[in-house]
Amino acid sequence: MRYNIFNHIHKALRALLYETGSLLQQTDFTDADESEVALKKVHEIADLFDKHALHEDTYVLPAIAKYDAALVHSFEQEHEEDIAMAQRLKGLLNAFNNAVSSAERIDAGNAIHTAYVEFMAFNLSHMAREERILNIALWKHYTDVEIMDINNTIVANIPFAELQATSVYMIRSLNNEEIITWLKHVRSTAPEPAFQTLYMIASDELPPIRWQKVKGALEKQMATV
Ligand SMILES: [Fe+2]
Numbered sequence: 697m698r699y700n701i702f703n704h705i706h707k708a709l710r711a712l713l714y715e716t717g718s719l720l721q722q723t724d725f726t727d728a729d730e731s732e733v734a735l736k737k738v739h740e741i742a743d744l745f746d747k748h749a750l751h752e753d754t755y756v757l758p759a760i761a762k763y764d765a766a767l768v769h770s771f772e773q774e775h776e777e778d779i780a781m782a783q784r785l786k787g788l789l790n791a792f793n794n795a796v797s798s799a800e801r802i803d804a805g806n807a808i809h810t811a812y813v814e815f816m817a818f819n820l821s822h823m824a825r826e827e828r829i830l831n832i833a834l835w836k837h838y839t840d841v842e843i844m845d846i847n848n849t850i851v852a853n854i855p856f857a858e859l860q861a862t863s864v865y866m867i868r869s870l871n872n873e874e875i876i877t878w879l880k881h882v883r884s885t886a887p888e889p890a891f892q893t894l895y896m897i898a899s900d901e902l903p904p905i906r907w908q909k910v911k912g913a914l915e916k917q918m919a920t921v
Contacts, residue, residue, distance in 0.1 A: 699840035700831060701847050706823045708865035712741055713816045720812055725805025726798040735789055738812055742782035749775040755850045760833045774822050781815045863894060867901045876913040
């Protein structure tokens with residue numbers, strides 16, 4: 697099994713897409729409080745996907761460009777399309793804020809919902825394509841250690857607040873084995889505070905039964921050090 701550089705972040709992004717998709721379906725757009733919560737999420741997701749595309753354009757695609765420029769170009773184009781869709785969503789959010797009557801709010805909310813579903817469908821398929829096609833290109837030309845180095849560079853260049861918020865969604869979205877492997881890796885390669893931050897997020901976010909398993913595996917590692 698090879699290292700999948702997209703795994704953690706794509707699981708986190710998919711979880712956000714799914715959750716917000718469900719929330720939008722349940723939102724009564726004539727209710728100001730409900731609308732604010734749901735639409736704030738939509739705005740956050742649009743921003744997150746913009747940043748994510750930028751990280752990939754800056755750190756992942758250049759690693760493949762020298763071997764397959766056409767492939768990289770096709771993914772850059774998808775990122776442009778993605779950014780345009782996010783921009784459109786933000787425009788619809790503005791239109792909602794300018795809506796006056798209940799009927800206008802319902803229409804504006806429904807337009808956001810439809811655009812969001814298209815944005816979600818596009819990104820789900822885009823991320824699956826990246827994992828299917830870009831991973832093959834990375835695995836062909838780089839070792840796992842080299843690909844992990846690319847990931848380390850991305851992590852080192854993300855502001856702490858963004859990293860922490862993303863880590864919460866990663867922990868919520870990964871399975872136990874993935875969390876244990878991740879935390880063990882961070883403990884043995886990163887400064888102690890980075891491990892402590894993740895450890896606390898896992899203890900807060902995981903259901904008790906899962907947290908006991910993860911904690912037990914980490915204690916076992918400590919006992920063997
Ligand atoms: Fe992407």
